[in-house]
Amino acid sequence: MSHSEQLVNLHRLAPEVVLCLFGIIIMIADPFVPAGKKRALGWLGVIGALLALASVHIAAHIPGDAYSSLIRTDQFSVFVHVVVLVAVLLAIMGSLDYLDAEGIQRGEYYALVLFAAAGMGILAGANELVTAFIGLEMSSISSYVLAGFRRRALPSNEASLKYFLLGSFATAFFLYGIAMVYGVTGSTYIDKVQNYFDTWQLVHSHPPGLAIVALALIFVGLAFKVVAAPFQVYAPDVYEGAPTPVTALLASAPKAATFALMVRIFYLSYGSASDLWVWAIWIAAALTMSIGNLGALVQTNVKRMLAYSSIAHAGYVLVAFAAFKSTGMYSNFSSASVAAILFYLAAYVLMKVGAFLVVVHLGQQGEKRLEIRDYAGLGSRQPVLAACFSLFLLSLLGLPATAGFLGKLFIFQAALDSWLQWLVIIAAINSVIGAYYYLRIIIAMYFWTPSQEYTPIRVAPALSIALGLAAAGTLYLGLLPGHVLDFANAAANSIVHR
Numbered sequence: 001m002s003h004s005e006q007l008v009n010l011h012r013l014a015p016e017v018v019l020c021l022f023g024i025i026i027m028i029a030d031p032f033v034p035a036g037k038k039r040a041l042g043w044l045g046v047i048g049a050l051l052a053l054a055s056v057h058i059a060a061h062i063p064g065d066a067y068s069s070l071i072r073t074d075q076f077s078v079f080v081h082v083v084v085l086v087a088v089l090l091a092i093m094g095s096l097d098y099l100d101a102e103g104i105q106r107g108e109y110y111a112l113v114l115f116a117a118a119g120m121g122i123l124a125g126a127n128e129l130v131t132a133f134i135g136l137e138m139s140s141i142s143s144y145v146l147a148g149f150r151r152r153a154l155p156s157n158e159a160s161l162k163y164f165l166l167g168s169f170a171t172a173f174f175l176y177g178i179a180m181v182y183g184v185t186g187s188t189y190i191d192k193v194q195n196y197f198d199t200w201q202l203v204h205s206h207p208p209g210l211a212i213v214a215l216a217l218i219f220v221g222l223a224f225k226v227v228a229a230p231f232q233v234y235a236p237d238v239y240e241g242a243p244t245p246v247t248a249l250l251a252s253a254p255k256a257a258t259f260a261l262m263v264r265i266f267y268l269s270y271g272s273a274s275d276l277w278v279w280a281i282w283i284a285a286a287l288t289m290s291i292g293n294l295g296a297l298v299q300t301n302v303k304r305m306l307a308y309s310s311i312a313h314a315g316y317v318l319v320a321f322a323a324f325k326s327t328g329m330y331s332n333f334s335s336a337s338v339a340a341i342l343f344y345l346a347a348y349v350l351m352k353v354g355a356f357l358v359v360v361h362l363g364q365q366g367e368k369r370l371e372i373r374d375y376a377g378l379g380s381r382q383p384v385l386a387a388c389f390s391l392f393l394l395s396l397l398g399l400p401a402t403a404g405f406l407g408k409l410f411i412f413q414a415a416l417d418s419w420l421q422w423l424v425i426i427a428a429i430n431s432v433i434g435a436y437y438y439l440r441i442i443i444a445m446y447f448w449t450p451s452q453e454y455t456p457i458r459v460a461p462a463l464s465i466a467l468g469l470a471a472a473g474t475l476y477l478g479l480l481p482g483h484v485l486d487f488a489n490a491a492a493n494s495i496v497h498r
Contacts (some may be wrong), residue, residue: 012066012073014055015081016118022048030107033494038105041323042096045110049089050118056081063436063494069189070131077125079342079491080260084124086473087253087349088117093466094357095245101365102150104245109149113249114342116142120257129178129188132261135224136174139254140167147242147250153366154442159241166234167224176219176290180214181269193269196366215270215277222265225258229287232311234293244330247303251310252349259317259345263338267324268495274324281322282423287314291428296448303359304369306352307394307436312434313348317341319427320411323418335418340410343485348401348476349397354470355392358385361459372441385459386445393438395474398431402437403477410485 026048028040033041059077065071092113099105119138126132143169148160181187184207186198197207206212221233227235241246266277288375299305325338337445362378362385363369379386394403408431415424459467477484 009066018052019118026111041107053085072127075491075494080124091249097460112142123257155241159238170224177217185255213343236307244360256345285318292432323414333388335412339488340414342488344407347407350473352396358389381448397438
């Protein structure tokens with residue numbers, strides 16, 4: 001490999017290089033930073049996330065394959081990189097004061113977040129299944145440790161153990177599926193697998209049976225990461241037990257990266273066999289939405305309620321995923337469903353991370369204020385914070401003028417265009433169910449009698465900035481979606497017409 005080729009490869013992988021570099025710097029610097037000044041490492045993590053976000057611009061100007069086509073930089077991966085890095089940046093800013101309050105301010109926390117983000121970036125741009133597996137493991141192993149970062153809290157230890165054990169099983173399914181794909185096609189490159197099945201379809205009506213089993217195993221492994229039913233059972237316990245800023249990250253960024261990989265595998269590699277997997281996605285979408293919303297209905301713990309809500313929103317994304325619309329004999333497809341997925345992921349990350357960051361502040365030390373009754377009277381005691389939380393909840397509900405409304409609108413439109421009326425009806429019913437538990441919190445904040453035990457605490461500057469950015473983004477996508485929607489459409493077209 002020539003020097004110029006190596007330089008181009010590094011440019012195309014610039015976000016991951018920056019994230020890993022800053023993660024290593026933080027790990028090296030950590031032993032030399034006094035205990036009372038560990039917070040500075042957090043700001044170093046913020047700088048690393050910002051520079052990684054800026055380096056996406058570099059990668060976007062040199063699209064193409066890197067490292068023997070293991071990684072592909074196109075507008076699709078660029079879009080997902082931006083979504084993931086925004087979630088990472090907000091989560092780090094929401095962690096600074098939280099870690100101080102909990103007495104667990106340590107440099108390895110921020111390094112693990114950056115390493116997890118690098119793994120998610122690899123997932124977003126992977127053009128080869130083993131490379132995707134490496135990215136998945138980078139993200140997962142870091143997440144297992146982060147989930148148990150409150151080492152003295154039993155729920156955090158339980159969350160880490162459950163996440164590790166079940167995640168290991170899911171990873172095994174994914175890896176076994178990759179092995180079967182290689183056994184059938186002789187390759188693990190996504191585009192070569194696509195060519196194999198396109199050619200096979202010219203002679204046979206269905207792909208080989210082993211290829212179908214391989215796809216089923218891959219779906220099990222990836223469905224775990226996006227908390228799709230019936231593989232969502234771990235999520236409420238893990239999300240509730242993990243440190244709340246970590247929950248904000250787990251509920252957003254890994255989903256975006258994993259859905260990006262699923263698009264490449266299902267829409268590209270297995271696009272010509274869509275009649276075999278669309279029905280499975282249809283069932284998973286209906287189950288995921290229903291289990292998530294019905295589970296959230298009976299929760300009184302806000303953090304656990306938002307965990308079930310994240311399951312429901314994975315179901316909404318799967319609605320668009322099921323709206324695969326083939327445009328020919330080969331695995332060509334309409335870009336509308338992919339654009340809907342991308343726009344919804346952008347909206348979802350902002351409103352979900354923002355909601356969890358409000359919980360970060362209101363939970364106070366030890367996360368002891370997580371019940372709905374603890375939010376009583378917040379509208380009069382901390383009106384700005386209550387307004388931000390209301391905005392995020394209403395956006396999750398799908399109220400007009402918010403990002404969540406347009407996200408659901410585009411998803412429903414893509415599904416209707418693919419004649420999935422019954423799935424849209426199920427999604428609409430679930431949206432109505434979701435209105436109950438979202439509005440219940442808002443009613444508590446503005447109409448319930450304030451608790452005399454609660455003393456309002458000033459929102460820390462870093463957390464205020466993160467909440468402000470999330471709220472502004474939620475409104476921007478709801479009121480002026482044009483630029484982001486154009487970006488999403490261009491990203492979708494980049495993998496349709498590559």
